[in-house]
Amino acid sequence: MTRPLTATIDLNAMRHNFSVVRSSVPNAKAWAVVKADAYGHGLERAVRAFADADGLALIEIDHAINLRKTGWQKPILLLEGFFKADELPELAENEISFAVACDEQMAMLEKAVLPKPVNVHLKMNSGMNRLGYLPSAYRTAYERLSRIPSVKSISYMTHFANSEDPSHPKVPVSEQLRRFDGATAGLPGERNLSNSAAILLHPYIRTDWVRPGIMLYGGTPGGKSAEEYGLIAAMSLDSEIIQIQNIRKGDSVGYGSLFTAEADMTIGVVACGYADGYPRVAPEGTPVIVDGVRTRLVGRVSMDMLTVDLTPVKGAHVGSKVNLWGKELPIEEVAVAAGTVGYELMCALSSRPQVIELD
Numbered sequence: 107m108t109r110p111l112t113a114t115i116d117l118n119a120m121r122h123n124f125s126v127v128r129s130s131v132p133n134a135k136a137w138a139v140v141k142a143d144a145y146g147h148g149l150e151r152a153v154r155a156f157a158d159a160d161g162l163a164l165i166e167i168d169h170a171i172n173l174r175k176t177g178w179q180k181p182i183l184l185l186e187g188f189f190k191a192d193e194l195p196e197l198a199e200n201e202i203s204f205a206v207a208c209d210e211q212m213a214m215l216e217k218a219v220l221p222k223p224v225n226v227h228l229k230m231n232s233g234m235n236r237l238g239y240l241p242s243a244y245r246t247a248y249e250r251l252s253r254i255p256s257v258k259s260i261s262y263m264t265h266f267a268n269s270e271d272p273s274h275p276k277v278p279v280s281e282q283l284r285r286f287d288g289a290t291a292g293l294p295g296e297r298n299l300s301n302s303a304a305i306l307l308h309p310y311i312r313t314d315w316v317r318p319g320i321m322l323y324g325g326t327p328g329g330k331s332a333e334e335y336g337l338i339a340a341m342s343l344d345s346e347i348i349q350i351q352n353i354r355k356g357d358s359v360g361y362g363s364l365f366t367a368e369a370d371m372t373i374g375v376v377a378c379g380y381a382d383g384y385p386r387v388a389p390e391g392t393p394v395i396v397d398g399v400r401t402r403l404v405g406r407v408s409m410d411m412l413t414v415d416l417t418p419v420k421g422a423h424v425g426s427k428v429n430l431w432g433k434e435l436p437i438e439e440v441a442v443a444a445g446t447v448g449y450e451l452m453c454a455l456s457s458r459p460q461v462i463e464l465d
């Protein structure tokens with residue numbers, strides 16, 4: 107018998123979510139962001155689901171090269187660019203576009219001897235202070251880049267720090283846009299701007315390309331639910347009750363005996379733990395669905411198991427269906443309980459759950 111833990115990946119949900127990108131920003135081309143193994147959904151599956159995307163964007167150079175080898179012919183973009191000079195010839199050979207975000211990358215590109223010309227996305231640090239040239243240094247960087255003979259095209263790229271929070275007091279989208287527009291005014295070439303939250307909450311932003319990630323997988327940045335945005339969760343993590351314990355008032359459960367019963371009660375043991383990607387820090391009360399009934403995690407999550415309160419679940423038994431997250435239980439709810447974001451839970455899905463693909 108196989109362990110009853112499954113991760114179901116719904117490619118039609120991913121296709122549907124991509125269509126939400128199209129209807130939200132009908133005039134923009136879209137990079138489907140497939141970094142981190144397509145946010146835990148499987149890169150190869152994402153390639154099939156996002157066949158209509160105008161390009162694929164990711165971080166991992168080896169995966170980018172593999173995408174070409176396996177037949178993806180449309181653009182590919184490396185969001186962090188390259189790391190070492192010796193990577194450049196292979197990127198050029200495979201027609202992989204990349205970000206250039208600092209003078210170190212610029213110098214490597216200047217010295218490189220490349221088999222084919224390259225498309226570069228010049229990254230601006232418009233307020234996030236992570237990657238990119240400051241607006242004040244941007245024109246100089248642009249001019250330096252445009253003098254490199256092997257650079258075929260230059261696009262302009264920046265990333266928003268707070269696109270899920272339209273009225274952020276420190277670095278609002280409007281201020282980043284003002285800086286970006288100012289520093290790129292009049293430059294020829296394409297703009298590459300919005301992530302999921304910007305697409306959903308600021309669809310008016312004028313950009314040639316958008317870069318949706320989390321929304322493609324049915325995750326939502328910021329407070330709203332997938333439903334409110336018309337998105338569908340693409341990943342469902344499901345298991346079963348593998349044992350039931352009837353405990354007495356005062357008994358405790360699991361490592362550290364964190365949870366103590368206030369009355370006699372029934373505990374369900376679920377085949378899913380932190381080695382599967384369920385967050386160990388999830389506290390008592392984190393929602394879990396058993397046989398369609400919402401209940402709560404009790405006790406500490408262990409490596410291979412977690413424990414739930416079966417009090418509200420009439421007739422629960424060994425083999426009862428457990429949903430840890432998915433269409434009925436948004437991953438964000440579990441994430442918020444665990445003090446993190448849906449992104450992290452998706453990416454942390456381990457290779458242990460058996461994957462079921464819906465296509």
Ligand SMILES: *Cc1c(COP(=O)(O)O)cnc(C)c1O
Pocket residue numbers: 139141185265300301302303317318319320321327
């Ligand atoms: C990951 C990433 C995205 C996608 O962000 P989401 O919030 O998942 O839509 C877009 N742009 C860059 C530069 C990224 O690193």
